[in-house]
Amino acid sequence: xxxxxxxxxxxxxxxxxxxxxxxxxxxxxxxxxxxxxxxxxxxxxxxxxxxxxxxxxxxxxxxxxxxxxxxxxxxxxxxxxxxxxxxxxxxxxxxxxxxxxxxxxxxxxxxxxxxxxxxxxxxxxxxxxxxxxxxxxxxxxxxxxxxxxxxxxxxxxxxxxxxxxxxxxxxxxxxxxxxxxxxxxxxxxxxxxxxxxxxxxxxxxxxxxxxxxxxxxxxxxxxxxxxxxxxxxxxxxxxxxxxxxxxxxxxxxxxxxxxxx
Amino acid sequence: xxxxxxxxxxxxxxxxxxxxxxxxxxxxxxxxxxxxxxxxxxxxxxxxxxxxxxxxxxxxxxxxxxxxxxxxxxxxxxxxxxxxxxxxxxxxxxxxxxxxxxxxxxxxxxxxxxxxxxxxxxxxxxxxxxxxxxxxxxxxxxxxxxxxxxxxxxxxxxxxxxxxxxxxxxxxxxxxxxxxxxxxxxxxxxxxxxxxxxxxxxxxxxxxxxxxxxxxxxxxxxxxxxxxxxxxxxxxxxxxxxxxxxxxxxxxxxxxxxxxxxxxxxxxxxxxxxxxxxxxxxxxxxxxxxxxxxxxxxxxxxxxxxx
Numbered sequence: 001x002x003x004x005x006x007x008x009x010x011x012x013x014x015x016x017x018x019x020x021x022x023x024x025x026x027x028x029x030x031x032x033x034x035x036x037x038x039x040x041x042x043x044x045x046x047x048x049x050x051x052x053x054x055x056x057x058x059x060x061x062x063x064x065x066x067x068x069x070x071x072x073x074x075x076x077x078x079x080x081x082x083x084x085x086x087x088x089x090x091x092x093x094x095x096x097x098x099x100x101x102x103x104x105x106x107x108x109x110x111x112x113x114x115x116x117x118x119x120x121x122x123x124x125x126x127x128x129x130x131x132x133x134x135x136x137x138x139x140x141x142x143x144x145x146x147x148x149x150x151x152x153x154x155x156x157x158x159x160x161x162x163x164x165x166x167x168x169x170x171x172x173x174x175x176x177x178x179x180x181x182x183x184x185x186x187x188x189x190x191x192x193x194x195x196x197x198x199x200x201x202x203x204x205x206x207x208x209x210x211x212x213x214x215x216x217x218x219x220x221x222x223x224x225x226x227x228x229x230x231x232x233x234x235x236x237x238x239x240x241x242x243x244x245x246x247x248x249x250x251x252x253x254x255x256x257x258x259x260x261x
Numbered sequence: 262x263x264x265x266x267x268x269x270x271x272x273x274x275x276x277x278x279x280x281x282x283x284x285x286x287x288x289x290x291x292x293x294x295x296x297x298x299x300x301x302x303x304x305x306x307x308x309x310x311x312x313x314x315x316x317x318x319x320x321x322x323x324x325x326x327x328x329x330x331x332x333x334x335x336x337x338x339x340x341x342x343x344x345x346x347x348x349x350x351x352x353x354x355x356x357x358x359x360x361x362x363x364x365x366x367x368x369x370x371x372x373x374x375x376x377x378x379x380x381x382x383x384x385x386x387x388x389x390x391x392x393x394x395x396x397x398x399x400x401x402x403x404x405x406x407x408x409x410x411x412x413x414x415x416x417x418x419x420x421x422x423x424x425x426x427x428x429x430x431x432x433x434x435x436x437x438x439x440x441x442x443x444x445x446x447x448x449x450x451x452x453x454x455x456x457x458x459x460x461x462x463x464x465x466x467x468x469x470x471x472x473x474x475x476x477x478x479x480x481x482x483x484x485x486x487x488x489x490x491x492x493x494x495x496x497x498x499x500x501x502x503x504x505x506x507x508x509x510x511x512x513x514x515x516x517x518x519x520x521x522x523x524x525x526x527x528x529x530x531x532x533x534x535x536x537x538x539x540x541x542x543x544x545x546x547x548x549x550x551x552x553x554x555x556x557x558x559x560x561x562x563x564x565x566x567x568x
Contacts, residue, residue, distance in 0.1 A: 040389045041405060042418045048344065049386035181365060184357040210364050215348035221370045228367035235364075 003091050004099040011103025015069055021111055024061040028115055031057055032122050047128030048218055054119035055214045059142070062112045063173070066146045070104040070153030071165040074251070083256055094248050097154060101244055104150040109143045134223050138213035141229075144236030145211035149173055151243035152206075158251040177208040206239045326394065334395030341387035341404070347374045381412040392425075399435045402426035406439055411556075416447055434463035438496055446555050450503055457500045464493055494520045498530070498554070505547035510537045 015021060035050050074097075077083040086096065116139055120130045152173065156165035183202040187195050210232050213224070326333065343350045348370045376383060385408070391401040402422055409419040420443060426436045437460035444453035501516035517534050521527060536543040 038386070038389075040386045041409065041422050042415075043382060043385055043409075043413075046383055046386055048383040052344075184362070187357075207361050207364075210361070210368055213368060216368075216370055219344075219348040219370060221347070224367060228364055232364055232368070 003089070003095050004102060007091070007096060007099025008103035008106060011069070011073060011100060012107050015103075015107045020065060020068060021107075024065060024111070025114060025118070028054070028057050028061060028118060032119065036122065036126065045127055047123055047126050050126060051119070051123055051128060051130075052214070052218045054122070055217060058112060058115035058119060059212075059214070061115060062108055062142065062146060063149065063170075065111055066104065066108040066149045067153050067166050067169050067173075069107060070101070070150040071157045071169060072162040073100040073104060073154065074157045075160075075162040075165070078256055093252050097158075097244060097247050097251060101147075101150055101154050101240075101247075104153070105143075105147050108146045108150060112139065112142060112146070129220060131217070131220055131223075134213070134217055134221070137223050137229060138217050141211040141213055141232060141236070144233055144240075145208055147240040148206050148208070148236055148243065151240040151247070155243045155247035155250065158247050158254065172205065173208065176205040177212075180205060180207055181209050207235075211236065330394045334391045334398045334401070337387050337391035337394060338398065338401050338404075341384040341391065341401075344384045344387055345376055345381065347376060349374065378412055381408050384408065396429035399426055399430050399433050402430075403435060403439045406443065410443060410446055416443065419443055432463060434460045434496075435492065436460075437463060438492060441496070441499065442555065445499060445503075445551055450506055454500065454503045454507075457496050457503070461493075461496050461500070464489065464496070490523050494523055499551065502547040502551045505537075505542070510541050513537060 032050060032054055035053055040046060074083075077086060087093070091099075116135065120135065123130055149169065153165060153169045156168050160168070180202060183198055187198045187202075190198065215221075216224070349372065375381075385405060388401045388405040391398055392405075395401075402425070406419040406422045406426075409415050409422060420440075423436060423440050423443060426433075427440070430436050437456045441453045441456035441460060444450070444456060497516040497520045501513040501520075504510070504513035504516065514534060514537055517530055517537075520530060521534070533543045533545075
C-alpha cells in the first residue's frame with residue numbers, strides 16, 4: 001500500500017510542476033470573466049448561464065486533464081527507461097498501475113475542486129446561489145466519472161503510446177457520454193444482429209451520463225435520493241476496477257525493449 | 262564573427278555546430294517569417310477596410326459558422342425553453358426499462374416546473390446567443406421582448422430588442438406585430454396602429470403588396486401556414502380594438518369579419534360583432550378587452566394545454 005501511495009505522490013508532484021493545470025485554471029477564469037461582462041439585452045446580474053457555462057467548462061477541462069495525465073504515465077516511464085528501476089524495486093505491475101491510476105485520479109479530482117470553488121466564488125459574487133449539499137453530491141459523482149476515465153486512459157496506455165491512448169480514450173468517452181443514452185431509441189428501428197450489436201455496446205461501455213448532475217445544480221433542484229446516489233457511486237467504482245483489471249492483464253506480461261532507449 | 266568569447270561562443274556552439282542544427286534553425290526562422298508575414302497582411306487588410314464596406318459585409322456569425330449557425334441558433338432557442346422549464350428537457354420516453362434508464366430518471370430533474378417572476382429572465386442569455394448566431398431568428402427576439410415586458414416590466418428593454426430585430430429583419434411582419442403589441446401595452450395607440458398596419462401589409466397575400474413588401478420567408482410547412490393564420494387573426498383583433506377606441510366601429514367590424522372567415526368558431530367575437538352592429542359599441546370596453554388579451558394572468562405552457 002505504501003508503494004502505491006508513493007507512486008501516486010510522484011504523479012501529483014509531476015503534474016503540479018507541469019503547466020497544464022495552471023493553463024486550464026487561467027482559461028476557466030478568463031471564460032467566466034468574459035461571460036460576466038456580457039450585456040444581455042441591457043440586463044445585468046443574470047447568473048444561471050454563468051453557472052451552466054462554468055460547469056460545462058469545468059467538465060471539459062477536467063476531462064482534458066484526466067486523459068492527459070493518465071495516458072502519459074506508463075508510456076513516459078517506458079520512454080525514459082525508469083520503468084526498469086521501478087519494477088526492480090520491487091514494485092509489482094499491479095501496484096504500479098493502481099498507483100498511477102490513484103495519482104491521476106487524485107490530481108484530477110483536486111483540480112476539479114479548484115474549478116468548482118472558482119465557479120462558486122464568481123456565482124456568489126454575482127448574487128447567485130450554490131446549494132452546498134447538492135454541490136458536494138455533484139462533485140462526488142464527477143469524481144467517480146474521472147476515476148473511470150483515468151482507468152480507461154491507463155488501460156489503453158499499457159499497450160499504446162500516449163497520443164494513441166489519449167485519442168482512443170477521448171473518442172470512446174465522448175461517444176459513451178453523448179450516444180449511449182440514445183441507443184434504446186436508435187435500436188427501436190433496427191433488428192437482428194445490428195440491434196444485438198448496439199445493445200452489446202450499450203451494456204459494455206460505461207454510462208457517463210449517470211454522473212452528470214449539472215442540470216440539478218444549475219436550476220437548484222433538490223439533492224438526489226441517497227439510494228440511487230450510492231448505487232451510482234458503486235457502479236463508478238466497479239467500472240474503474242474493471243478497466244484497471246483489464247489494464248493489469250494487458251500489462252503483466254509486457255516485455256520492455258531496452259534497445260529503444 | 263560568431264567565433265567570439267563567452268556567451269557568443271556558447272551560442273555558436275549550441276546553434277551552428279552541426280548541419281541538423283543549422284537546418285532546424287533555418288526552418289524555424291522560415292516558419293516565424295511566414296507567420297509574421299501572414300499576420301502583417303491580415304492586419305493591413307482589417308485596418309484598411311472603410312466603415313461602409315465593413316457594414317455591408319457578412320456578419321461575424323456568417324463568416325465563422327456558415328450555414329450551421331441556423332442549427333446552432335435553433336438549439337440555443339430550444340435550450341432557452343429547457344432553462345424556462347428548470348432544466349427539464351423534452352426527453353424521449355425510455356423504451357428499454359433497464360437499470361440505466363431507472364438511474365437516468367433519478368439523475369435528471371423531472372416534473373413540469375417553470376421559472377417565475379424575475380427568475381424567467383434567466384432564459385435571456387440563451388435567447389441573446391440565439392440571436393447572435395442567427396439575427397434572422399425573429400422568434401427568439403419576440404420571446405425575449407415578451408418576457409422582458411411581462412416579467413421584468415422593462416418595456417424600454419423590450420423595445421430595444423425589437424428595434425434590433427427590426428434592423429436585422431426589416432421585412433418580417435412578426436417584428437411589426439410585436440412592436441404593435443408592445444405599443445399597445447405602453448398605451449401608445451397611434452403608434453400601435455401604425456405598426457399593426459405595417460405588419461398586416463407584410464403578411465403574404467395581402468393587398469398585392471408582396472412586391473413592395475416581400476414577405477420575409479414564404480411559409481412552406483403546414484405549421485408555418487397555421488401560425489401565419491393565427492398571427493393574421495391576432496393583428497386583426499388588436500387593430501379592430503384600436504378602431505373601436507378611435508370610434509370607428511365600421512372599420513372594426515371589417516377586421517372582425519375577416520377573422521371570422523379564418524376562424525369561424527370564434528363565438529365571443531361573433532357576439533361582439535352583433536353588439537357593434539346593433540349599438541355601435543360593445544358592453545366590454547375595447548381598452549379592457551385589450552388589457553385582458555395583452556396581460557394574461559397566467560402563462561400557459563404547451564404542456565399545460567396538453568394536460
